[in-house]
Amino acid sequence: xxxxxxxxxxxxxxxxxxxxxxxxxxxxxxxxxxxxxxxxxxxxxxxxxxxxxxxxxxxxxxxxxxxxxxxxxxxxxxxxxxxxxxxxxxxxxxxxxxxxxxxxxxxxxxxxxxxxxxxxxxxxxxxxxxxxxxxxxxxxxxxxxxxxxxxxxxxxxxxxxxxxxxxxxxxxxxxxxxxxxxxxxxxxxxxxxxxxxxxxxxxxxxxxxxxxxxx
Numbered sequence: 001x002x003x004x005x006x007x008x009x010x011x012x013x014x015x016x017x018x019x020x021x022x023x024x025x026x027x028x029x030x031x032x033x034x035x036x037x038x039x040x041x042x043x044x045x046x047x048x049x050x051x052x053x054x055x056x057x058x059x060x061x062x063x064x065x066x067x068x069x070x071x072x073x074x075x076x077x078x079x080x081x082x083x084x085x086x087x088x089x090x091x092x093x094x095x096x097x098x099x100x101x102x103x104x105x106x107x108x109x110x111x112x113x114x115x116x117x118x119x120x121x122x123x124x125x126x127x128x129x130x131x132x133x134x135x136x137x138x139x140x141x142x143x144x145x146x147x148x149x150x151x152x153x154x155x156x157x158x159x160x161x162x163x164x165x166x167x168x169x170x171x172x173x174x175x176x177x178x179x180x181x182x183x184x185x186x187x188x189x190x191x192x193x194x195x196x197x198x199x200x201x202x203x204x205x206x207x208x209x210x211x212x213x214x215x
Contacts, residue, residue: 020044123147131162131171139171149178156186164192164208167201172208182213 023041031037127147130138143149150158160180163171172192176182185191193213196204 124151127151127159128153128157128162131159131168132166134166134168134171136170136174139174143174143178149175149180150184152184156188158184158186158192160184160192161186161190161195164196164201164204165199167196167199167204169201169203169207172196172204176207176211182208182211 020041023036023044123142123145124147127139127142130142149160152158158180160172160175160182161184163175182192191213193205193208196208
């Protein structure tokens with residue numbers, strides 16, 4: 001199961017939150033008998049949840065969970081004063097936990113990001129940016145992560161063409177080693193070899209020709 005793959009640190013955190021939540025919601029008769037103060041449990045719960053959410057999630061979600069946790073544990077007198085129903089707050093908190101676990105197990109769809117672009121499109125854009133800026137380590141990392149070495153722009157340009165256009169011989173070789181096709185053409189019918197030739201990059205031209213590229 002996916003849950004079993006979590007780190008021991010994550011399981012400790014989940015267990016701590018569960019114990020503090022139980023302690024914060026113990027019946028008054030029990031806390032009196034055990035000489036416990038539920039307020040300490042509530043404070044600890046808020047602190048642990050805050051640390052966990054700051055580490056793993058976004059600040060907006062942190063506020064939501066904190067408000068739900070506080071609302072679910074409000075003393076009866078204060079809850080009535082402000083018209084808050086602790087049970088509804090508790091149900092909301094439980095619902096968030098259930099949805100989070102469900103997403104962890106079954107990978108529920110999260111929708112597109114704000115740009116509407118797929119992860120592959122972001123990877124391709126990052127690859128072209130890294131090439132044009134001559135960032136060899138970034139290019140290598142993106143290729144190792146599976147970004148398509150023969151991806152195209154809307155005008156048909158490939159990463160190899162971008163590297164050839166800039167005259168970056170080291171990047172050209174990296175792309176070729178990862179399976180870049182030197183025979184591909186853009187919408188104007190130009191190849192990476194033609195771009196390198198036009199730019200006067202002799203070394204790149206020789207590398208492309210050695211890989212089988214032809215005008």
